[in-house]
Structure formats: structure tokens, C-alpha cells
Amino acid sequence: MNVILNVFTVLAISAGAFFFLAGTVGLLRFPDTLTRLHALTKADNLGLGLIILGLLPLTSGPIQAMKLIGVWLLVQLSGAIVMQLIAQAIRRGGLRE
Amino acid sequence: MTSFLVGIAGFVLGTAIFGLFGIFLRPGGTDRLMAAQLIGTDSIAILLLLSVATEIPPIVDVALMLALLAAFAAVAFIKSATSGANISDAEEPRGG
Numbered sequence: 001m002n003v004i005l006n007v008f009t010v011l012a013i014s015a016g017a018f019f020f021l022a023g024t025v026g027l028l029r030f031p032d033t034l035t036r037l038h039a040l041t042k043a044d045n046l047g048l049g050l051i052i053l054g055l056l057p058l059t060s061g062p063i064q065a066m067k068l069i070g071v072w073l074l075v076q077l078s079g080a081i082v083m084q085l086i087a088q089a090i091r092r093g094g095l096r097e
Numbered sequence: 098m099t100s101f102l103v104g105i106a107g108f109v110l111g112t113a114i115f116g117l118f119g120i121f122l123r124p125g126g127t128d129r130l131m132a133a134q135l136i137g138t139d140s141i142a143i144l145l146l147l148s149v150a151t152e153i154p155p156i157v158d159v160a161l162m163l164a165l166l167a168a169f170a171a172v173a174f175i176k177s178a179t180s181g182a183n184i185s186d187a188e189e190p191r192g193g
Contacts, residue, residue: 028119051105074161086127
């Protein structure tokens with residue numbers, strides 16, 4: 001059981017690190033501001049989500065695990081709102097490119 | 098497992114450094130804000146990894162504080178960068 005959990009942790013955290021790399025590369029290489037925003041949200045949601053999912057079996061207790069999930073949910077909420085605000089401002093032409 | 102977690106934290110730190118490089122490359126304010134948001138998420142992930150690796154649970158609270166600050170920074174930037182007409186336009190109540 002312990003080995004299975006360890007394999008799960010390594011897989012999930014590696015996948016999360018890959019999504020962080022993908023988000024950074026997308027932010028540097030994509031041609032358009034809106035596509036760069038798209039790459040950024042991948043790193044925010046999938047990368048952090050997979051890393052927290054992988055960390056859950058290693059936490060000391062259920063309270064600590066709930067706290068990690070709370071961090072994830074709060075980052076999702078604020079990330080979604082902020083990215084919508086940025087995209088809306090870009091569409092209205094309010095932000096300088 | 099501890100060395101694996103610290104290694105992944107170092108890897109994410111490397112991507113954050115690339116994000117900083119992106120701030121230098123792009124002259125526009127929007128891209129710099131997006132790079133700052135990415136670095137905020139990077140630092141949250143690094144802190145969570147280090148919290149579990151070193152078994153110091155209060156580091157999670159620091160990560161929560163960074164999440165809060167990143168969201169406030171973005172909202173403040175959008176409020177200051179959009180002109181007054183756009184802001185009043187955005188806050189217009191929608192019919193229906």
C-alpha cells in the first residue's frame with residue numbers, strides 16, 4: 001500500500017511539474033496575449049492541482065490535507081476571477097499591450 | 098521521498114526564473130502582470146512542497162498569504178491600468 005501511494009505521489013507531482021514547465025514555456029513562446037493567458041491558466045490549475053494531489057498522502061493528518069485542498073480551491077477561485085478580469089480588460093482595449 | 102520533493106521544488110524554482118526572464122523580454126504591462134501571476138503560483142507550489150518535505154506545517158500559511166497577495170496585486174493592476182470609462186462600463190448593471 002505504501003509503495004502504491006509513493007508511486008502515485010511521484011507520478012502526480014512529476015505531472016504537476018511538467019504543467020508548470022509547459023505554462024512557463026507557453027508564456028514565453030505563444031504569439032498572442034490571450035493565448036499566453038491560456039497557457040498561464042494551465043500552470044495555475046493543473047500544475048498546482050496535481051502537485052497538491054500528490055502531496056496529500058504525505059501529509060501528517062486529515063486537517064493538514066484539508067488545508068492543502070483549501071489552498072488549491074482558493075487559488076482556483078482567485079485565478080479564475082483574475083484571468084477573466086484580465087481577458088475582459090484586454091478585449092475592451094483598456095490594457096496597454 | 099524528501100529529496101524528491103526538494104528536487105521538484107528546485108525544478109519549479111527554475112521555471113519561476115524563466116518566468117522572470119519573460120518579464121524582461123516583454124515590454125507590455127499585461128504580459129508582465131501575467132508573468133508575476135505565474136511566479137506567484139510557482140512560489141505557492143514551492144512552499145507547499147517544502148512544507149511537506151521539511152514537515153513544518155505553518156509554511157502552508159505563508160503559501161496562503163502569497164495566494165492572497167497575488168490576487169490583490171492583479172486586481173489593483175487592472176483597476177489602475179483600465180481608464181475610468183472602461184471601469185464604469187464594466188460595473189454597469191446588466192439587464193435581464
